[in-house]
Amino acid sequence: MAFKLERLRGLILSQSAGLAVIAATAMACRDAPRALVLCLLAALLLAAWQWRSSALLGKLSVQAAAEPEPAWPSALAVHPPEIRLEHAPVALFRLSADHVEPLNARARKLTAPGNSRDPAALYQALQAQSSDRRWIRFETERGVERALASASSLVIAGRPERLLAVLPLESELEAETLRAWQQLVHVLTHEIMNSLTPVASLSRSAAGMLEDTPALPDDLRQELELAFSAISRRADSLADFVTSYRSLSAVPAPTPEIIDIAELFERLQALIAPAWRARGGQAVFQMESAAMELKADGGQLEQALINLIKNAYEATSHLAEARLTVSASLGRGGRLKLEVSDNGPGVAEDKIEQIFTPFYSTKAKGRGIGLALVRQLVNNNGGTVRYARSLGGGARLILTF
Numbered sequence: 450m451a452f453k454l455e456r457l458r459g460l461i462l463s464q465s466a467g468l469a470v471i472a473a474t475a476m477a478c479r480d481a482p483r484a485l486v487l488c489l490l491a492a493l494l495l496a497a498w499q500w501r502s503s504a505l506l507g508k509l510s511v512q513a514a515a516e517p518e519p520a521w522p523s524a525l526a527v528h529p530p531e532i533r534l535e536h537a538p539v540a541l542f543r544l545s546a547d548h549v550e551p552l553n554a555r556a557r558k559l560t561a562p563g564n565s566r567d568p569a570a571l572y573q574a575l576q577a578q579s580s581d582r583r584w585i586r587f588e589t590e591r592g593v594e595r596a597l598a599s600a601s602s603l604v605i606a607g608r609p610e611r612l613l614a615v616l617p618l619e620s621e622l623e624a625e626t627l628r629a630w631q632q633l634v635h636v637l638t639h640e641i642m643n644s645l646t647p648v649a650s651l652s653r654s655a656a657g658m659l660e661d662t663p664a665l666p667d668d669l670r671q672e673l674e675l676a677f678s679a680i681s682r683r684a685d686s687l688a689d690f691v692t693s694y695r696s697l698s699a700v701p702a703p704t705p706e707i708i709d710i711a712e713l714f715e716r717l718q719a720l721i722a723p724a725w726r727a728r729g730g731q732a733v734f735q736m737e738s739a740a741m742e743l744k745a746d747g748g749q750l751e752q753a754l755i756n757l758i759k760n761a762y763e764a765t766s767h768l769a770e771a772r773l774t775v776s777a778s779l780g781r782g783g784r785l786k787l788e789v790s791d792n793g794p795g796v797a798e799d800k801i802e803q804i805f806t807p808f809y810s811t812k813a814k815g816r817g818i819g820l821a822l823v824r825q826l827v828n829n830n831g832g833t834v835r836y837a838r839s840l841g842g843g844a845r846l847i848l849t850f
Contacts, residue, residue, distance in 0.1 A: 463537075465603050465612050466537055466539070466541055466612060466614060469541075469599045469600075469601050469612065469613075469614035472581075472582055472599045472614075473539065473582075473597045473599045473614060473616040474616075535553045536553070536554070537553050537555065538555070539555060539614045539615065539616045540553070540556040540558075540559045540614070540616070540617075541553050541555070541612065541613070541614055541615075542556050542575055542612075542613040542615065543610065543611070543612060543613075544575065544576065544600070544611040544612075544613050545611070548572075548576075549575045549576050549613075552612075556615070559617070560572070564589055565587055565589055566588040566589060570587065570588070571587045574586075574587060575598065575613060575615070578598055578600050578613055581599065581600050581601070582597065582598070582599045582600070583597075583598060584597060584598075585597075585598050585615070588837075588838070589835075593801065593802075593835065593836070593837075594617055595617070595618060596615050596616060596617040596618060597615070597616045597618055598613060598615050598616075599613070599614045599616075600612065600613045600614075601613075601614075638691045638692075641687070641691050642688065642691055645684050645687055645688050645691070646688075648680065648684045649680075649681055649685060649688065652677045652678075652680040652681040652684065653677075653681055655673075655677050656674060656677040656678065659674060659677070700749075700822070700825055700826065703745065703746035703829050703830050704746050705745055705746060705830070706744070706745075706746070706747055707742055707743075707744055708742060708743045708745055708747050708750060709741075709742055710736060710741040710742065710743060710777050710785075710787075711736060711739060711741065713747070713750070713751065713754075714736065714775065714777070715734075716751070717734065717751070717754060717755070717758070717775065718734050720755075721762070721773075724762065725762070725771065725773060728766075728771065729769055730768070730770065730771030730772060730773070731770075731771070731772050731773070732758075732772075732773040732775070733772070733773065733774045733775070734776075735775075735777075736776070736777045736778075737776075737777060737778040737779060738779070741779070741785065743850055745830040745831070745832070745850065746829075746830055749826045749829065749830060750830060752822075752826060753822075753823045753826040753827055753834075753848070754775070754787070754848075756819045756820070756823045757789040757823060758773060758775070758789060759819070760819060760820070760844070761773050761790075761791035761793065764791060764793035764794065764844060765791050765792065765793040768792065768793065771791070771793070772791065772792045773789075773791050774788070774789075774790045774791070775787070775788070775789050776788045776790075780849065784849055784850065785849070786847060786848070786850075787847070787848040787849075788845065788846070788847050788848075789846050789848075790839060790843055790844065790845040790846070791843045791844055792841070792842065792843045793843050793844060794842075794843070795839065795842055795843050795845075796836060796844055801836050804820050804836060805820050805821055805823075805824045805834075805836075806821065807821040827848055830850070831850060832848055832849055832850040833848070834846060834848050834849075835847050
């Protein structure tokens with residue numbers, strides 16, 4: 450009887466975890482009506498199953514109270530519920546009044562060294578979970594991560610429990626955001642160019658017609674020539690501006706190859722180091738190991754790094770001893786980490802979330818393309834790029850593959 454009760458309690462706990470996972474999935478798919486309907490149906494079925502399990506648990510508890518507890522052999526002292534929780538696809542935590550307890554491997558991995566930079570701060574954020582579902586942010590070795598935290602309250606064997614499911618969604622949100630921006634940029638550039646082309650053409654045609662109309666007064670001719678010339682110049686300038694944004698929606702598919710990181714760093718150093726030395730600065734390239742390789746599109750990876758280095762060069766232009774550091778190292782799980790950092794002013798705290806957004810720029814004459822293109826190039830090659838806070842100041846961007 451005790452074994453059945455334990456299994457039922459574990460089943461109810463697993464069902465609660467399932468409901469939390471469904472809630473997190475529904476939040477992530479809130480813009481997809483079909484997915485929301487499927488999540489609702491799954492939640493109803495799971496809730497009905499949990500209700501029946503709870504009713505059965507109550508009956509068995511009454512029977513167990515009336516029967517003497519049998520002495521089970523130690524060989525059967527196993528806990529199938531814990532095994533199920535250990536392999537749940539989300540990080541699960543048990544919340545109490547004074548502490549947070551990881552319940553499975555994903556939860557322990559989330560707070561382990563090499564992932565969360567400040568586990569105490571993450572535990573504090575989880576402990577402060579006051580609503581059933583909300584977004585949380587926490588610092589990792591790859592930068593700021595966003596996760597959906599969903600809490601459920603339940604009573605097991607007369608004890609109140611609070612279960613928290615944490616589902617990191619940063620990579621998925623990045624991919625969806627990039628797709629949305631690509632579609633938007635494609636539509637806007639297409640429509641704008643369709644309107645600009647006839648405007649530019651008509652302005653040139655009208656200017657040519659003036660030459661064939663000698664009867665016009667000189668002052669009127671000059672005004673018309675000036676107007677048509679201004680229209681033509683503005684149309685060409687706007688066409689050039691729109692064409693630059695087309696790069697966000699026309700990135701070719703990557704052609705993966707084996708990239709020798711040492712050779713890549715050699716090429717980059719030969720390309721950019723002279724400009725840094727010419728103004729009294731220094732560009733340093735360093736590797737954790739001499740033999741490091743990555744399978745990706747070599748041209749796209751090089752372009753992404755050049756864009757980041759160009760930003761660092763501009764950000765440190767006012768410094769007498771500007772410094773750039775580009776490093777390569779291996780993180781947990783054998784993931785390759787490329788880091789580009791400088792000793793410039795860095796990015797203001799309230800602007801970090803926006804720096805990868807297309808059209809957004811902190812520069813007076815910036816177009817907001819560079820970092821958006823970097824994220825797209827890196828994501829297309831199976832990596833992620835994050836802005837990480839640097840203890841020594843300056844900007845620090847980390848590419849992880």
